Amino acid sequence: MREDDASWDEDVRLAVYRAFARHGRAPGAPELAAAAGGSLAVAKQALHRLAVARHLVLDECEHVVLAHPFxxxxxxxxxxxxxxxxxxxxxxxxxxxxxxxxxxxxxxxxxxxxxxxxxxxxxxxxxxxxxxxxxxxxxxxxxxxxxxxxxxxxxxxxxxxxxxxxxxxxxxxxxxxxxxxxxxxxxxxxxxxxxxxxxxxxxxxxxxxxxxxxxxxxxxxxxxxxxxx
Structure with a gap:
């Protein structure tokens, strides 16, 4: 794992957007984990930081609802x-x-x-x-x-x-x-x-x-x- 978990943010952001672009859906847990070095927990932390930065929107279950324009x-x-x-x-x-x-x-x-x-x-x-x-x-x-x-x-x-x-x-x-x-x-x-x-x-x-x-x-x-x- 990288010393700074925040450095995974861009990998997770790209995983989200590219899944929507290619498949019309948000990435599943295995795809998110793969984007964060195999850790779903690290991926979820990245999702929350991305939501705070207004790159995407999460629901109460930590699922991606919006990743504009998707x-x-x-x-x-x-x-x-x-x-x-x-x-x-x-x-x-x-x-x-x-x-x-x-x-x-x-x-x-x-x-x-x-x-x-x-x-x-x-x-x-x-x-x-x-x-x-x-x-x-x-x-x-x-x-x-x-x-x-x-x-x-x-x-x-x-x-x-x-x-x-x-x-x-x-x-x-x-x-x-x-x-x-x-x-x-x-x-x-x-x-x-x-x-x-x-x-x-x-x-x-x-x-x-x-x-x-x-x-x-x-x-x-x-x-x-x-x-x-």
């Missing part, structure tokens, strides 16, 4: 590639998967409008945004997305149009956030997770996140990131 359970989106089927963490994450996974440059993103229940299936690839009138609604500002990240992801959804957003907000009592058309959503997703499957990945600093959002056409107080993104 999810271990349904949060409203399925993402079907030629070889792999994923749960997408949210609208943002679902559009990001084909940009991140080299072997799957095109996917079918399926969901239902929360406002009216209409099913939607969109082909998302790297060449350009899909056509359509659908919009994504982001209710939680960037600076607060990690306050309750499961709630944030579960509510970043695709709607038929802004009228369906308004109907859903009236039904749920939630406040209106930021509404993105498909072009803006695709721009937001295409490079956000670049490098996440590679060794040495670092999360963006707040000023870098704000600059990235601006390049996607997203500015103003809602997209003023802090360490929370």
């Amino acid at each position: 999810a271990a359970k349904s949060l409203g989106f399925s993402v079907m590639g030629a070889h792999t089927l994923w749960w997408g963490g949210c609208a943002w994450d679902s559009f990001a998967i084909p940009h991140l996974v080299d072997a799957e440059p095109e996917v079918l993103v399926a969901t239902r409008c929360p406002g009216c229940g209409q099913p939607h299936a969109l082909v998302v690839n790297r060449s350009g945004p899909p056509e359509g009138r659908q919009v994504a609604h982001f209710p939680v500002p960037a600076a607060r997305m990690w306050d309750d990240v499961l709630h944030t992801c579960a509510n970043q959804r695709l709607f038929c149009c802004e009228s369906c957003v308004d109907a859903w907000l009236a039904d749920t009592g939630q406040s209106r956030g930021s509404v993105l058309d498909l072009v803006t959503l695709w721009r937001l997703a295409r490079g956000w997770y670049a490098g996440r499957l590679e060794r040495g990945y670092r999360r963006r600093e707040p000023q870098d996140a704000v600059a990235y959002f601006a390049e996607a056409g997203l500015t103003g107080p809602f997209w003023a990131a802090t360490a929370g993104v």
Whole structure:
């Protein structure tokens, strides 16, 4: 075992992300242990440090629930590639998967409008945004997305149009956030997770996140990131 258990963190992080990318699921206990020199206990310690650093989200049983853009359970989106089927963490994450996974440059993103229940299936690839009138609604500002990240992801959804957003907000009592058309959503997703499957990945600093959002056409107080993104 290494003298510093924290040095296993990157190996465990890569094991988690690569299992999701290749198989559409989190790694099992043997895979995690193998990434931590054969010790599941060391792997679990690494998972907790990674969760604190906001590289992933654990449930109460220490299972990985989210490793953005991948999810271990349904949060409203399925993402079907030629070889792999994923749960997408949210609208943002679902559009990001084909940009991140080299072997799957095109996917079918399926969901239902929360406002009216209409099913939607969109082909998302790297060449350009899909056509359509659908919009994504982001209710939680960037600076607060990690306050309750499961709630944030579960509510970043695709709607038929802004009228369906308004109907859903009236039904749920939630406040209106930021509404993105498909072009803006695709721009937001295409490079956000670049490098996440590679060794040495670092999360963006707040000023870098704000600059990235601006390049996607997203500015103003809602997209003023802090360490929370």
